[in-house]
Amino acid sequence: MVVKTRYSEKRLLDKVSVTVHPNEFVAIVGPNGAGKSTLLKAMSGEFMEYTVPRRSLRRGVRGMTSAGVAALGDRVLSELPAEDRAKRIAVLPQASTLPFDYTVEEVVRLGLFPWRLSVKDANEVVRQALISADLLGFEQRHYLSLSGGERQRTHFARVLVQVMPPALVNPAFSVGSQYLLLDEPTSALDLSHQHALMQAASQHARHVGVVVVMHDLNLALQYASRCILVNRGQVVEQGTPTDIFTPDCIADVFGVKAHRVSGKAGQPQLLFEPLMMDRNRKR
């Protein structure tokens, strides 16, 4: 998958070019407002569909025009039919609301929308996704009665369902390279579920390209095969997390002093020093 973007006027992202391969686990990290989610949305093809309404452009109100391409293989994303695109790219947004009281199982089943599966296959896919998101036993719970973390896991299971059929049910369903785009999937999760979700995602990264926006650099170190560091609308660094997360680089981008220590099995880990209250963030 190749993404090239440039936004005029507001410059959320400036001349960014990113390539993601299937079987990669890519973490996008960076400070708040750096353009991580915008990059993810550009990858999902969202901007090509939802361009600015013309009236706000005419009024000159914070209009944003987008220029950029997202391509899957040799095809431009916006030219793919909606259902084909949905079979290949599943997107988990930061927050989703539901106006009606669906059950967890009904929400997860929505991920099957682009697929035509037999009842048996559909049940199997949904069951596997529920296991991956640790939601067994929650099937009949009402979505609106769930906690924030449980809701997040429900949506994670939903996007898993969306890319699972080729690998799980029948190779004949194969549609080419698939991608899972997750925007801060661990933000509401407890420690054990953070790791469980990352493990589930990296399992899928064997045959699906996984792109995760995240804030926990240690999680990125542990699970990501590649990391994209974004700051002020630009890609600052790309490479393996171990190479990128040097104390200098972290001080430069986040303004936080970091130490690298060797964790268990020689895996590097980051320790951060508390900030002084009066210390200005280094820009």
Place this chain on the structure above:
Amino acid sequence: MRSHFQAANRPLSPYSLISILILGLLLACIVGSFSGVMTVHFGDVCEAFKLLFFDDIGLGGAHVGNDRLNNGAGSNPTAQVISQLRWPRLVLAMSVGACLAVCGASLQGLFRNPLADPSLIGVSAGASIGAGLAIVVLETLFRSMSFSLPHWAVQHLVALCAFVGAGLVAWLIYIIATCRRADGLMGAAGGTSVTAMLLAGIAVASLAGAVSGVLTLIADDNELRRVSFWQMGSLETSGWGVSILAFVVSVIVCSLLTQQAKALDALALGEVEASHLGVNVARLKRRLVLLSAFGVGVSVALTGMIGFLGLVAPHGVRLLIGPNHRYLLPASALMGALLLVLSDILSRAVLSPLVIPVGMVTAVLGAPVFLWLVSRHPQRYGQ
């Protein structure tokens, strides 16, 4: 963690609810044929069947007046009343009820909001503006040209204008009420602003009030009666011609909207999420607006403003079997049909032999439900 498990508190399975509703509808039809000013015996109903399907005045009798009832060559007048007045009225009530309920459920799906009722958000008012203007313009036009169209053609023209009015309002309100973030992108938490939706509804309703005010000024006595009945919503227009039109429209609208059930479920997640799931969101929205405007427009043109049905029926169904649109839409249609038939029986029985306009009955029953809904979830509907 798994100790949280609790069974879904949905008292009924979809299929049992649908069977119960079908049974209830049959029962209501039987009660509807027997209740009224005239006492009816079983034999009269059998004779009405014979009259309807085997005699020449059958379904073709679009216009039933007293003359026709008296001319029924020596046949049973009770059977005539049943076959030419009560049954078309039942068919009209069922069709309009089903249509309004299914359009209400789809609009709620489109707006992602359980309070979107066609009468509350101004879609019905838009239809009545269209129909009212059509009546005024058509009547004066024909009077000036001293040329008269047949009654049915006028009725279809009025229905068409009502459809256009309803469609314009639904689209307008959707654009006004759908929140867009400052950067012009649909928010992930999309949805529509309830406040904007209801306020727009008030504005359109007062516009409709002005149009019908003008109508009452220029109308003669007979027309005035018709207009006022129409504003209150009534089934007095029924006759086989009107009823069959309503029936056909309601079958078309219900079956086409039911086909959008899966996409409506996906749309509940939000527009962006739905498009990521492979829904063609622009096309879906266009279809929903057109179909529900068609359903509401024709209903309003034929029976006037019957409120709250599109709110109460889908909400009742959601409480019983959940929000899954695959079952919600057909069950809402049945529930709407049943509710309107029951309201009609009630409207004929309460002040018998006077007939209360059925819109009054649905308002009296529906308004408290609406208030209860709002008071139960003030934070959910308050923003």
